[in-house]
Amino acid sequence: QKEVEQDPGPLSVPEGAIVSLNCTYSNSAFQYFMWYRQYSRKGPELLMYTYSSGNKEDGRFTAQVDKSSKYISLFIRDSQPSDSATYLCAMSFTGGGNKLTFGTGTQLKVEL
């Protein structure tokens, strides 16, 4: 079993849809939870960062962390074609040696 599981997609939605992306994990030591967006042929870009359980909102993006269920989500409201990218969840913990553990990434396409 991988430490972090993420559905690879591809996920195709119409413009304006609400998108839900999810990851599950097995290591209860994880404390810091990130979502990165990666456009084709570019490096990952940090979208959202959450410490421990809870919600965080930034514009059209909302990140949720449920540590009791070992489950994290990223919601994108009013999705746009420019949101078409691969979304990677990532996690780390204090004492983890500056190491991020990534999910496999979900490829999202927002259609006009």
Place this chain on the structure above:
Amino acid sequence: DTEVTQTPKHLVMGMTNKKSLKCEQHMGHRAMYWYKQKAKKPPELMFVYSYEKLSINESVPSRFSPECPNSSLLNLHLHALQPEDSALYLCASSQDRRGQDTFGSGTRLTVV
């Protein structure tokens, strides 16, 4: 300056060549990283430098040799690579150990 700059953007090299990848950041981050990313896969950590000292080597073959000349620069020296080493090589940096890495755009390496 909130960027990580990588050069070159593209590199084609023969299996007997020696080349170097370069990475620079001026955000004052004290941790710097090299990742390797194959198509449709998440980034794989190769090396971590913390305060200019190598702190993690993820069992990377010796044909990859990292160097951190100062707190802003990170190099990856390449020698006698194999075609399977062809990938996107990403540099990243972070302020602390919580995982909020800032990535560069990467060097797309092709070994022929």
